[in-house]
Amino acid sequence: MTTVTPLGISVLALLAERPMHPYEMYRLLLERHEDRRVKVRPGSLYHTVARMAEIGLVEATGTDRDGGRPERTTYQITDAGHQALTDRIRALLATPEYEYPQFPVALGEAHNLPRHEVVELLTARVRRIEGELTESASLLRTAADRKVEEAYLLAARYLQAQLTTELTWLTDLIGRLERKELRWPNEDAL
Amino acid sequence: MTTVTPLGISVLALLAERPMHPYEMYRLLLERHEDRRVKVRPGSLYHTVARMAEIGLVEATGTDRDGGRPERTTYQITDAGHQALTDRIRALLATPEYEYPQFPVALGEAHNLPRHEVVELLTARVRRIEGELTESASLLRTAADRKVEEAYLLAARYLQAQLTTELTWLTDLIGRLERKELRWPNEDAL
DNA sequence: CCCGTAATATTCGGCGTGGAGTAATCGGTG
């Protein structure tokens, strides 16, 4: 049961535009900054394309050569590939899946550190999140200036909302820790 | 460079309480519902413990036997293990890391589906998130009734805040899609 | 025209994960 990974989705989406070879996908993904949403490594990309060719979601359409470069295998999407792409998008949109983010794990084990250190660490986190938020805000502004359709900015807007929530939640928590409104376990043992 | 995985953190945290054998860790993790925060599979657990023993974060302290059962190897945490545990927690608290959640990927490719279907799918998502929110709220209420320290509920509170944000963001998006305030690409081609 | 560096294009090996499988023993039922 080979499932379509996130990088697989990107590959299928690119091949739905037009046939191309793996290195071109790689270039395009970086150019469009899709590597912000999806982890893109050359190794994974080639492997992903090969795997999807095996299960018939894409197929090689021959090898072209440009100049004296190594010959490149061009791929195109199949009917099954189109089906798999839309099915996967549908499933991801309709069903929230817990993906085990690491920060909650750290929060759950934070009591292994003394209160004052947790305050310091979370304050550093807040600063970094503020930085990411301003960066993402400026990216969104330039995109809006360039009349990029709002429909293509949904992911960025969503992530901004999540980051903003984390920021206010953290600020509140830090305050409660500093004012000692929140009891801290083993306060003396640490 | 073997890094300490989330399951590795849990293992170290358990062994910081007292020495135990892998199967006992497994039982405890399930009993404490830590498998909600961390992915726990027997296979991964044994492998993780073995790996950490190799790099000296934990060490076997001998084998005990209970009844006629297969003999179990008990492990304890080392000084290096304590160090690694607190270091990892510190790093995770202080530095936000993007972990490539799948939903933004799906949002970014949602334009491959017709508008009305996206509305349906996101509405289904909203219903499921509402379900999760009420479930998590009732868990938090019973925990509060049992006088569980607030410090141990941080992760659950954080996740609730994030889910709530997603809910309102989605509701707003669905509204804009329905009222056609949001242009949808290839509106006719699909 | 030669050299080094960047870009092109891909392969390979090892790691962590997860699901399925195994095997023995305990506990309860008829």
Place this chain on the structure above:
DNA sequence: CACCGATTACTCCACGCCGAATATTACGGG
């Protein structure tokens, strides 16, 4: 007291991912 399912306890393998390595060609400077 024989059987059967649940529990205990662990092993193994295949999969996807990632970083490193590789090999070739284009390009710009001296």
